[in-house]
Amino acid sequence: MERQKDNLNTFWSKIIIEEFIRSGIDYFCISPGSRSTPLTSAAALNKKAIIKMVYDERSNGYYALGYGKFKRMPAVIITTSGTSVPNLYPSIVEAHYSNIPIIVLTADRPPEMQGVNANQAIDQKKIFGNYVKLFSNLPCPDINIMPEFILDTIDHAINECTKSPCGPVHINCQFRKPLEPVNSIIDKDYIKNIKKWQITDKPYAKYISDFKQMPDIHGDQHISGIIDSINSTNKGLISVGTLNPNMETTEIIRLINRLNWPVYADVTSGLRLTKCGSNIIRHFDQGILSSKFNRRVSPEVVLHFGGRITSKRFGHFLEQNRPKEFVAINENGGRNDPFQGFNTSIETDIKLFLKIVLKKVQKCKDGRFKKFYDLKIRKSQDIIENISQEAKEINEVFIARHISKIIPDGNSLFLSSSMPIRDMDLYGIYGKKNILVGSNRGVSGIDGVISTAVGFAKSSHTVTTLLIGDQAFIHDVNSLSLIKANKDPLVIVLVNNQGGGIFHFLPISENKEIFEKYFVFPHDFTFKGVCSSFKIDHFLIQDKKSFEGQYEAALGSGRPVVLEIKTDRNYNLWIRRKIKREILKILEK
Numbered sequence: 001m002e003r004q005k006d007n008l009n010t011f012w013s014k015i016i017i018e019e020f021i022r023s024g025i026d027y028f029c030i031s032p033g034s035r036s037t038p039l040t041s042a043a044a045l046n047k048k049a050i051i052k053m054v055y056d057e058r059s060n061g062y063y064a065l066g067y068g069k070f071k072r073m074p075a076v077i078i079t080t081s082g083t084s085v086p087n088l089y090p091s092i093v094e095a096h097y098s099n100i101p102i103i104v105l106t107a108d109r110p111p112e113m114q115g116v117n118a119n120q121a122i123d124q125k126k127i128f129g130n131y132v133k134l135f136s137n138l139p140c141p142d143i144n145i146m147p148e149f150i151l152d153t154i155d156h157a158i159n160e161c162t163k164s165p166c167g168p169v170h171i172n173c174q175f176r177k178p179l180e181p182v183n184s185i186i187d188k189d190y191i192k193n194i195k196k197w198q199i200t201d202k203p204y205a206k207y208i209s210d211f212k213q214m215p216d217i218h219g220d221q222h223i224s225g226i227i228d229s230i231n232s233t234n235k236g237l238i239s240v241g242t243l244n245p246n247m248e249t250t251e252i253i254r255l256i257n258r259l260n261w262p263v264y265a266d267v268t269s270g271l272r273l274t275k276c277g278s279n280i281i282r283h284f285d286q287g288i289l290s291s292k293f294n295r296r297v298s299p300e301v302v303l304h305f306g307g308r309i310t311s312k313r314f315g316h317f318l319e320q321n322r323p324k325e326f327v328a329i330n331e332n333g334g335r336n337d338p339f340q341g342f343n344t345s346i347e348t349d350i351k352l353f354l355k356i357v358l359k360k361v362q363k364c365k366d367g368r369f370k371k372f373y374d375l376k377i378r379k380s381q382d383i384i385e386n387i388s389q390e391a392k393e394i395n396e397v398f399i400a401r402h403i404s405k406i407i408p409d410g411n412s413l414f415l416s417s418s419m420p421i422r423d424m425d426l427y428g429i430y431g432k433k434n435i436l437v438g439s440n441r442g443v444s445g446i447d448g449v450i451s452t453a454v455g456f457a458k459s460s461h462t463v464t465t466l467l468i469g470d471q472a473f474i475h476d477v478n479s480l481s482l483i484k485a486n487k488d489p490l491v492i493v494l495v496n497n498q499g500g501g502i503f504h505f506l507p508i509s510e511n512k513e514i515f516e517k518y519f520v521f522p523h524d525f526t527f528k529g530v531c532s533s534f535k536i537d538h539f540l541i542q543d544k545k546s547f548e549g550q551y552e553a554a555l556g557s558g559r560p561v562v563l564e565i566k567t568d569r570n571y572n573l574w575i576r577r578k579i580k581r582e583i584l585k586i587l588e589k
Contacts, residue, residue: 030060030077030079038175057079069459072246074161075102091452100166138150166332241305298321391571400423454483499569542565
């Protein structure tokens with residue numbers, strides 16, 4: 001008999017944690033709990049594990065989401081049983097729709113405690129439903145279940161999590177007491193089949209997924225047809241949706257310059273704020289306000305790369321002006337076409353597709369189509385700049401533009417859902433910079449934004465600016481506890497307009513009787529006190545000049561900072577509508 005100072009709970013937990021680390025997954029996000037003691041202890045005692053402690057599971061899920069959003073490798077979440085598990089639900093849904101890898105390890109009560117009203121026992125089996133790519137319900141550690149089964153289960157889960165399309169997986173671990181490590185005896189025959197594993201540093205099993213190769217350009221009729229369509233038109237358009245934040249964009253920029261087509265680059269593409277050629281139509285969304293204008297710029301061929309576009313107007317534009325050929329190239333696959341406009345959808349590595357296509361496409365010499373876009377949109381750009389600068393009060397258009405102007409090269413920008421991402425997409429200015437852009441656009445919720453941004457900053461190792469509204473800030477205020485420990489500082493630009501400003505753009509705003517109280521839901525909060533509680537610098541800003549100085553100082557401070565900007569919802573609405581009216585005048589000429 002071989003003696004080990006472990007019980008079987010701890011032995012299983014140790015090999016689970018070790019197998020993750022051997023597979024290159026060494027970041028563990030742990031929320032404290034009792035039933036998860038074996039898993040937490042195993043991670044804590046493994047010197048190769050990197051651990052982030054997070055007080056509550058809701059923040060934990062979003063933090064891991066942000067970490068995986070940049071890394072494209074999962075963090076492992078460890079939680080106890082009971083209500084801690086469903087607190088992960090919103091972040092798992094977002095990860096599912098954003099194709100972000102996350103591994104969830106939940107501890108659970110044993111079978112005899114299920115369905116008998118035992119404390120903290122809920123039904124955790126398939127609790128995340130179809131929002132996880134895989135669910136494994138591990139039994140209580142048992143001498144009759146060999147350790148190679150556990151190792152292979154972990155390897156299978158890692159493969160499902162990380163193969164394209166990426167996504168969350170859930171492993172539910174049932175434990176009986178004692179949960180703490182105690183002396184026990186494990187028969188050497190029990191571990192005989194993993195002896196080789198024990199003396200190496202390699203994972204137990206290899207899962208090699210079928211990787212998708214583009215067919216040979218000469219032999220595939222569909223690809224050849226796409227090339228022919230590209231080469232036969234002078235009215236082509238490139239659209240770029242969400243891309244991996246750390247994706248190399250050299251090839252896509254080469255294609256943009258080769259074709260000389262107008263390009264709509266969504267703010268989440270990483271190209272929107274970057275100087276990558278003169279073809280980027282910076283304010284496309286404003287340009288298609290006019291039906292007369294957008295009929296004249298209706299494309300014959302559209303190439304779309306990446307995820308979906310933030311702008312609803314862009315989708316409506318293509319719905320009303322359907323191109324003859326609409327090709328979508330996305331490495332995650334699946335249906336990503338709310339307007340059902342794609343003729344061809346190609347699931348492959350975008351860089352691989354571009355390398356093949358670049359060998360065959362011809363440079364478009366007739367640039368009149370793009371020039372027409374350029375002329376009108378350049379005038380739109382001037383209107384936005386002039387109105388935002390001339391406005392006496394600080395406003396949300398000015399805030400977005402100023403951030404995009406001075407955010408340093410190599411920094412990250414995280415955009416909250418609702419108005420912040422729309423404002424940056426509509427009004428942001430490009431520069432000669434490489435800015436990493438992140439957002440939660442899978443289901444576009446305003447919950448968990450702070451914790452996701454902290455995780456994004458952690459994995460990208462960059463100074464990160466978070467542009468967020470007051471409602472989203474309130475939703476995730478407890479996640480300020482995560483900020484102080486981050487070595488890479490987070491600068492939070494908090495736009496406080498005392499309510500839900502986005503509702504002013506919906507038809508319900510015309511119903512004055514119920515609009516303000518039940519939709520805007522105004523408050524009179526300021527956030528200095530809560531920032532002080534978490535020992536985070538806070539500055540209250542009420543004018544343009546103060547914001548300019550304080551934002552620049554915050555970027556160079558090396559500390560987490562919250563810049564709270566008081567704005568007026570009605571004034572912001574007036575600014576946006578004025579810009580829209582002036583642009584329509586230009587477009588209709």
